Amino acid sequence: MAGDRCYELAFPGATDLTYRHLAGVVTGRLLNNVGDPFEHGHGRNHTKDVEVRVVRWLGELFGAGDDVWGYVTGGASEGTLHAVDEAATAHPDVVVYASAAAHYSVAKAARLVRAPLVRVDTDERDRMSLDRLRDRLLEHPGRAAMVVATVGTTEREAVDDVAGIAGLCDDLRIVRRRLHVDAALAGIPRALLPDGARPGFGFGAGATSLVISGHKFPSTLTPCAVILYPRRPSGPDQQRISYIGSSDTTIGGSRSGHTPLLLAASLLGQGHRGHRRRAQRSRDLAAYTYDALRRIGWPAQRLPDAFTVTLAQPGPLPRPWVLGGDERTGRIICMPGIEQAWIAELVADLDGLLRGRIHVPVPRRGHRRPETAAR
Template identity: 30%
Template structure:
């Protein structure tokens, strides 16, 4: 489908991989993208151990159970990003096994962005060569936002990553769940198969897929354009910071990671607290600002 190819080419350019070097498809959302990305890693490194932070999306732990992979849960920093000191300890403790690493580029609850460059340095420090590790980037929300923020972490296939996935129904606002998965073309032949029924090769998770999703994604990217997306990103960040200041001004403990639009505030003690917090949030902006709000314990 031309719409799907157009969408994939758009993201391939965003993540700096040549057209003849990538393979991808439009998924049902971030979970399917994670399913596929980690499957690619497992096919490359069949006896690999999956490493992921405790703040990872729940789908990662579900995937580990589905694939019956050994999963090492690594501690997170207060920001929600992975603790690279503990990652190093875990990698060294299992140096006889390859590493399949899931990196959250924006955790669900705190918006913690794992430092890809620091993780790569940590892997290198532990003595793993390029054929001994695979990195999957769960870029569900921030994958479209970060490229439009100066000095923010850059996700690029020029770095030794294996796959990236984003969700289309979050920041882009597609009306039904969808997403995009991009990986390196050289990995796909390992588990793609010729299917007589469809007279084609298939390497997707679901097989049959919704034909509307690529159209929704193409429309969102086309109608907004690069300038529109950049403006929306900066609008989201501005409103998130405004919300943070309003909550703190009202005496409500809150935090906001740099380059994040997810505002975290202390767990409500009563209904009045909840109503006060939500009223402040409602005043900040419209649904399109994509400003996420999460409630956590006082020990955030």
């Protein structure tokens, strides 16, 4: 399994940070952060104090202020579900709007809360089209709106115009609204860009909730995420549960007490400076990847400041490269932990394919490819 790591280029999981100093507690103690993280509840086998520190660190990064509220989830999909559920609880007539490039979990969240989902076309850079969003919002006059914006789409790492979406809702006088930002991949690295290059997508830009993933850029090495609100949401389902001694404000009941430790070790341990360096190294590698592909004549694209490079999907290759995507387009996501030497090997294989130096027999259905072709 470890030997195949160099071939996994299509999925956004950072692997450069490890936490050997936490091995004992992660593998040797039960830690259950059940219930609201801002309420200790019964017992001491939790890490809620650390969880709150993580929430506040991220809240400051995204402009939430002192009243920030949130919790560590099992993944960004759970965070988006929490935001969609909060919107549907506050406004039972809510309509959910998301771009055609939004994560597949948005449709699932809308289905679970029984809210209609409206897809919005994207522009040439894969961003939600504000003109098309205006048209879609006008199709549902008088209804509450839940717009899900994306900061780092799964295919091209596009960044929706969060401030523009908020301004559009203001222009249309949509007061009953929510604006959730799915910043699972690109939220932290984009927020750490210098002034002038940093897109406005946090709470100052009009977001009402935001989610980032832990196993993507922060390199927690196990799935988790953090959902953030500028203040604690209110709702009729947040009653205090005597069994746990805490309010029921999360989607799940029992939650990992280990993932807040990993997040804290990454976020607080590296700080803004360390993560800014990590992000820049990934951008430099993405630029190298794009240039190398173009140099051999292989079609490729990269959006500004993105870790992601999309490329024409190759046919069979001599090594088991994982490029994801569909039959036409693959992707390389230059996450921290990806090495330039791996990219160079892939480019060499693609160059050989272009020039006819590499021939990989296509296995017939029901037959395995020869072992020599997969090495």
